[in-house]
Amino acid sequence: IWAMRFLLFLACVRAQTDVDEQYVLDMLRAAVGAVPGLRESDLVVEACVPQEVRGKWTSTFNDAVETMMQKSRRTMQQGLTGVADSIIELVDGCECGELASLKRFKEQAARLRAFSTSRSVVNFDSRVEYEPMKTLVVGGVDLHSELNALLVGWKMNKGPQHTGVALQKFLQEFSEESVAESADSAQQPAVEVAVPAHVEQGSVSFWIQALNVAFNRMGDASKPVTSFCMTEDVAKRYSTLLEEGFQEMLKKTKRGMQRGLRLIAESTQALLQDLERCHAVPISVATRKFRSAIERLLVFATAKTVVNYGAQVEYEAMKGLKVGGIDIHKEVNLFLGAWMFKHGADEVGTGLQEFFWDFADAEDEGPAEAPVESPIYTMLRDAFAAASAQGDTTVPKTCFTAGVLNEFEAAVEGAIDHMLKKRSKTMQQGLKELADATVDLVGALPAECAQHSGVDRVFRGAKKIKVLTRKTVVDYGTHIEYEAMKSLRVGGIAMHSELNAFIAAWKLRSKEESGSPFGILMQKCSTIAGHDDL
Secondary structure (H helix, E strand, C coil): CHHHHHHHHHHHHHHHHCCCHHHHHHHHHHHHHCCCCCCCHHHCCHHHCCHHHHHHHHHHHHHHHHHHCCCCHHHHHHHHHHHHHHHHHHHHHCCCCCCHHHHHHHHHHHHHHHHHHEHHHHCCCCCEEEECCCEEEECCEECHHHHHHHHHHHHCCCCHHHHHHHHHHHHHCCCECCCCCCHHHHCCCCCCCCCCCCCCCCCHHHHHHHHHHHHHHCCCCCCCCCCCCCCHHHHHHHHHHHHHHHHHHCCCCHHHHHHHHHHHHHHHHHHHHHHHHCCCCCCCHHHHHHHHHHHHHHHHHHEHHHHCCCCCEEEECCCEEEECCEECHHHHHHHHHHHHCCCCHHHHHHHHHHHHHCCCECCCCCCCCCCCCCHHHHHHHHHHHHHCCCCCCCCCHHHCCHHHHHHHHHHHHHHHHHHCCCCHHHHHHHHHHHHHHHHHHHHCCCCCHHHCHHHHHHHHHHHHHHHHCCCCCCCCCCCEEEECCCEEEECCEECHHHHHHHHHHHHHHCCHHHHHHHHHHHHHHCCCCCCCCC
């Protein structure tokens, strides 16, 4: 009898492995039909669920189930993530129009994914409570019976109707509940914090400094936020929304805490969008980490269990605050206190990073390791600093691509080789190549990087040399006067010693050390009268 039961079980497993495309269509129709208050199952037809999408879902979902069947905390987490991904991909692949049920499934799956990939899940604390064959709690939601029903329906081939309904009930546990105000919390007045006004807080320069501190602590020390993208409107809008979020939290109610967390997350998400005008921000590792953390915080701040106040938010006024099983009481106090009591940009930036770091992806265990600095970047950084008249901040390394730096290095090497031949014709050719390489380099920089005063001076000096070394205008008696080993005047300006200092540093010491001499040389070239038009 037991042998027959075992063979029957294997037959069911084989049957499930060979699930046909009609099964997936019927399963999805059953899931849609089980959504309370909606009648959209008739809209799920064969034409709107492509065959390749059904096949991909079968494979992905089955892999996730097999992973969970290994019955360890780690594989349960991985399997839940796989289930979430399979649902998101299935909905994205459907062409059934704007069905509210499918949209709801995708949102619920996204919340499931956020819970199953948060750092605290991987650390196996209160986010996942799992005992094989007994309990499974994820994000404060008891899923044991719902998940069992889904797994049994799938593994034992109980049919698409059973599996679809079980899937809908499982996903429903990750629904969003409205954040509409309750009557009691609506009457709570905002808490006013009497703090002396400070002109600088919330200004453009304040947020540039604060955000670069936060980005540095997230693994990007290049100071990618500049005045090019941090405008007065952006700074004012973020300051206002941040203030509103903190005022909600200072009501010291669970509902107010939820609304405040959501406001802070959404306003920071919008801020990152505004900052994308700065070339380095969208590609920054810190931006990726912030976006990941914001998405998780938004999930925790809108999940059904948040407003039930028993699982996602555990709050006791002045004592403790847990969100999604993560203790953030100290981090909130640090961030809120730095802002409300105007402790300065560095403290606000630190508070911002500490606050969002608690919601970072499980794989983000620390700041990214700093890359080895390119010697040509170092050379250019020092050159622009030496040419600057305003003491501008360093031009970030994110302004330069490896290809641009390599092309500049090769062109300068060739230019110096021609100049070292010590003839008038080769000196002209070398100066022209040096000017061309510099003009091309600056032309390849993003707009916000080219605004640096040192970059502008180097660019103007290179343009003047480029004009003067054109064959059609070169007059060795007027524009370029050269005597080997003795003197060099270009456009009436003596620059023999400056050029020698640059070449000696590049050839005899190191390319990194040639930056300042190059900046001084180009700054002097920028003082040549006229010859501005290319």
